[in-house]
Amino acid sequence: MQLTFLGAAGEVTGSSYLIETGTVRFLVDCGMFQGGREADRKNRTAFKFDPKTIDFVLLTHAHIDHSGLLPRLSAWGFRGPVYCTAATADLLQVMLKDSAHIQEKEIEWRNKSRHYSRSTQELAPLYTVTQAEALLKQLIRVDYNTEINPHTSVRCCFRDAGHILGSSIIELWVKKHADYKKIVFSGDLGQPGHPIVRDPTFIQQADILLIESTYGNRLHRNMPDTLDELVHAINHTLIHKGGNVIIPAFTVGRTQDLLFLLIDLYRQGKLGEMDIYVDSPMARAATEITLNHIALLDKETSDTLQWMNKSVRKPQIHFVQDIEESMQLNHMKHGLIIISASGMCDAGRIKHHLKYNLDRSECSILITGFQAEGTLGRRLVDGARKVRIFGEDVRVKATIYTIGGLSAHADQADLINWLRHFQKMPENIFVVHGEFSNSSALVTAIQQKLNWTACIPEQLSVVTL
Incomplete structure (x- = not known):
């Protein structure tokens, strides 16, 4: 079984992880990179695989840095289901079409500017509103705290992450021979006591854990x-x-x-x-x-x-x-x-x-x-x-x-407190979704406060589990 870090490794945006076994191939999140021209280049070259070979996608929440490339994935041949909570599905109905509309307008403006500068090369948006609407038909709504089987060798459960409406921690059991490996994706963890949403759910056990670190280097103001x-x-x-x-x-x-x-x-x-x-x-x-x-x-x-x-x-x-x-x-x-x-x-x-x-x-x-x-x-x-x-x-x-x-993200103290509820240290802890300095600070805090070992994966690195 292999885990590939397609995005949000040493940086915040572009969350996407590919899991492959001999029988199934799927993604957790398919997010857009954000921040300048380099992000545009990454978005246009994001798929290091054939989208037609992906069986399904599990989506933690609706924010564009986690969901924003789903329409492009579909436009390039992905035809499987996208599993997410009902609230996330409702939000995607407006967010992905809005994202496509903004891209179309931005490209229209850039092409107009190129016309005046006598450049003949026309630019195209990452995806269109029509392509976003097509992807929305692939959404499958799931309830919190209810186990589902997206594949005969995969079980998963969505837990409340307390980040935004519908946001989820994903508990995932992937069958390997006669046994299962449990992988937990924290998604974006919310700040306890934050307005609107409930506090994040505590998880007690994982073999492999991917934890976000957006604010892994600091404490929020009270x-x-x-x-x-x-x-x-x-x-x-x-x-x-x-x-x-x-x-x-x-x-x-x-x-x-x-x-x-x-x-x-x-x-x-x-x-x-x-x-x-x-x-x-x-x-x-x-x-x-x-x-x-x-x-x-x-x-x-x-x-x-x-x-x-x-x-x-x-x-x-x-x-x-x-x-x-x-x-x-x-x-x-x-x-x-x-x-x-x-x-x-x-x-x-x-x-x-x-x-x-x-x-x-x-x-x-x-x-x-x-x-x-x-x-x-x-x-x-x-x-x-x-x-x-x-x-x-x-x-x-x-x-x-x-x-x-x-901030709707947990700070370092909140992240450490969330980790304390695990009954024992996971075999592997990967610190993701953070600028490198923030992720490094959380790795250090995990070592000092919990005496656990964690690492920061590199972009496009592949880990055999």
């Missing part, structure tokens, strides 16, 4: 301090400076977290009257999907939703649908909180809002999620004084706030 910083940033910008607050946010998970927190802070009297604009049709759809899965939400979120439904005085939340309404926001100079995608600022409507607000000192940009190397969001976090947006240089005069305590 939630009370995080909320104090959020309140300060918003009040200082809207009341004292008279500008706008721009929040790049992932449409699934982070946008819903922010809406919940803003409503709750208003209910507590810490924030005043607000005009909140959610400028992402997909975020509206994702919010509606979240409300359709009430049983998956934690108690605090359910209580806040009940208050929102009963209260007369509450924050004004506007979901922006058409592009004309989105463009009108660029002419409104003060008093707005604009939540828009993409979360790493590399595509979508957020780039327009940054273009019109970054060079205004009275405005603030709130970075509330992880920013991969090479992304526009990462350049802002790293202190760039000038960035390039739509071919134009834009000066950075706005205040940049990095509010790390809202």
Whole structure:
């Protein structure tokens, strides 16, 4: 039995793992690489196998760095089922089509630019909306905590990972001769106590473990301090400076977290009257999907939703649908909180809002999620004084706030605590889904705190289990 690390090895994005035995060949996740031109090259050369030979895919959750190449896999000949939770399947209905739409528009813009530069080589998107729709027909919905058999030699069970709605830890038993090897994929583990979702499920046993390390090198700011910083940033910008607050946010998970927190802070009297604009049709759809899965939400979120439904005085939340309404926001100079995608600022409507607000000192940009190397969001976090947006240089005069305590990922202490619930050390521990320095820090922490051995696999490395 062989395990190949196709992505998220020594880096955060592109999660995908190939498992092969003499009788079955399947993937766990099929994610898109994100962050600059190098990511585009990786996405176009990602498949080191014939997609027609893949029997099925197990998907941990809907985020594009885990699911984003599924339509391309299908377009290249994969015809098997994709197993995921019901909430993940609902989210993919909007996320993958939106991803395809953004790619089509970006390629259209790049081809137009090449035309003006007299280049004759036309570019093509990774996949089209039509191809994304075709892949969606291959989704198979599964329930949490229910064992399934995607193949005669494979059993698996999806457990709640507490990361975003529908996110999963996958327990996998693969038959080898007369015995089974148990492989656990942590997926993206959530931060305990995080809004909206329940806490991650503890797992007790594994022969082989793949654990994420997005924040394997640090501790998050505690939630009370995080909320104090959020309140300060918003009040200082809207009341004292008279500008706008721009929040790049992932449409699934982070946008819903922010809406919940803003409503709750208003209910507590810490924030005043607000005009909140959610400028992402997909975020509206994702919010509606979240409300359709009430049983998956934690108690605090359910209580806040009940208050929102009963209260007369509450924050004004506007979901922006058409592009004309989105463009009108660029002419409104003060008093707005604009939540828009993409979360790493590399595509979508957020780039327009940054273009019109970054060079205004009275405005603030709130970075509330992880920013991969090479992304526009990462350049802002790293202190760039000038960035390039739509071919134009834009000066950075706005205040940049990095509010790390809202992360939907477990930090180092949370990851170690999750590992402590294993009854014994797995035979092999592979630390994945993290920049190399973050993964290295978690490997060291595992050694020091648990006296266990772990390693960081290399990209495209193959391990015989």
